[in-house]
Amino acid sequence: MRYLSELLARSLLAALPLAAAARAGAEGLRIDADAAVEMALAASQRVVAAEARIGSAQLTVDAADAAQLPVVGTSAAVSQRSAVPEFAAATGGPGTEPVVIFPNIETAYAAGIGVRQPLYAGGGIQAGREAARHGLAAADSSQALTLLDLRYQARVSYWGAVAADAALGAAQAQELRALRLLEDARSLRAAGMAVDADVLGGEARAASARLDVVRASTERSNRLAGLRSLLGVAADIDLTLADRGTHQLPPMPAPLDELLASASDSRPELAIVDARIAEALATERSVNAARKPAVGLAAQWDLARPNVRYLPLEDAWNDSWSVGLLASWTVFDGERALSDAAAVRAEAQAMAADRDELARQVRLQVETARLSLEAALEAVESADAARKAAAAREEASRERYAAGLAPIVEMMDAQAELADAEVAQITVRAAAWIAAADVQRAVGR
Known part of the structure; x- marks a missing residue:
């Protein structure tokens, strides 16, 4: 009954973000990364499944406790x-x-x-109760893993959508520049200061820019569709990303030793394996109890x-x-109980080895995620400088071209360089936030 009451209360709380999304309707829904996380947790059936598994494990504990009654x-x-x-x-x-x-x-x-x-009962009842409780602990940690994965997926999906939205804006800006270049080329040709090749080059640049807009728009639509699906938001609700065009950056990561200690304590995968090992050892004691009076x-x-x-x-x-x-007292059973206990013990030893390997992978994940975040934050300054320089060059080339002092090739090269710099600026900022999400996932937050 207690489990059902808790499940009902959590279901009602989880429904609140979905109700807010439903009220938004056609007027749109503005979300940030934290809101995306809450909505993903509320909409996911994986959370419901994890709750059900905890309920099943709790009932197993109740059944094991009843064995002593x-x-x-x-x-x-x-x-x-x-x-x-x-x-x-x-x-x-x-x-x-x-x-x-x-x-x-x-x-x-x-x-x-x-x-x-x-x-x-030779300790079999107590061992069975301990095994059931370790199984419940494993179910709790599995739920924590589900929530951790959903939070990470929501943050990565959100920042991917932000990056795609910003990339579309950059592509549209590049298209406007290409159209202005084409208009300038036509005006200069009419004044006898440009040739047909300049106009054709401008038309090619405008067509290429239009293709980039189509590709960026498709990528943005795909990203938003994935985000809507994850958050449980209907397709007719317009999503507004609160961090669109943001220049904010995540903070620098904590020292590596601190992150490794946090991961060792917080990663649910490690807790799951620890609980399963303890469950197997308790099961071994329960099996051995069958050999006692x-x-x-x-x-x-x-x-x-x-x-x-x-x-x-x-x-x-x-x-x-x-x-x-x-x-x-079972005097002879063909060593069945002995073999069963040995098999369970061997499985526990295998899980212990797997746990050591998992711990190594966790340490590596923490280290690489931290390095990626540091690199992304360092790249932001360079990307900003590159974009600023490319914008200055594009402006100077446009003025020179309008004065008839520069060929159209120089202008197109400057525009292409500016477009690349804008995309790089967007990419490194999104990569920084995604790297921050990687660090949080690696340490189990």
Whole structure:
């Protein structure tokens, strides 16, 4: 019941971002990276599946705990039997009235209540409870991994859409420059200061710029479609990216040792493997418990007609009870339990080796993600300087071309250089934010 209440509460909270998106409707929806993360978590069925797996693991814990509780059973029976000769004997001696010891009772009734309480199971019950709890811990860590992956995917998808949107703006600006160049070429040709080749070159540049706009527009549409799908936003809702055209940058990463320590403590993949190893070791103890003796307490209360514990038998209701100790010990099972325990132990050893390899990969991921973020942040200054220089050259070339002092080839080269610089400026800024998301993912945040 507690699990269902928590699941209902989380579902209601998760529905709030979706309700806000529905209210936005045709008026559009403005989001930033943090809003994208919250909406992705609310819309994903992977979160629902992770919650369900936690519920399943919790029920497994409840079942393991119930193994130490008494088991109460009831029974009832009625049977119709064939007639048999009665048996009577003069129990009082010669000359006394015979007593019917076994009467002809054709209909028999019986009911009973039994209780069994395990007292000692070789540690198997406790080991089973521990294994179930480690399984629950693994399910919790699996949910954390799901949330971590969704947060990372949402941030990368968001910044990819921001980059695609900015790239489209750069392509459109380049198209406008190409069209102005074409217009200038035609004006100069009309004034006798340019030749047909200049006009043809301008037309080629304008056509190439239009092609770049189409490609950038398609990429932007694809990125936004992927973002909408991840966030659960309908196609008719216009998404406005809050960081469009932003010049903000993520902060420099923390020292490597600090990030490695955080990853060692926070990465859910490591926690999952640790829980599975502990679960396997507990399972091994549970399997080994089958090789030890088991002792239990049993009690039974019966109500029967006739009750065979009463002699002479009579067609009447009588009750009886019994209390006793039950002990069992499997002396030989063909070493089945021993082999099963060895197999579980070998699997735990394999998972321990996998854990060491995973830890190595985590350390490498943290180091490379940090290096990528540092490189991206360092590249921003160079990209900004390159864009500024390319813009100055394009302006100077345009003035020289308008004055008839420069060929159109120089102008087209300057425009192409400016377009490349603008795209590089956009790319390195988006790469910096994506690298920051990589660092967060690598350390398990």
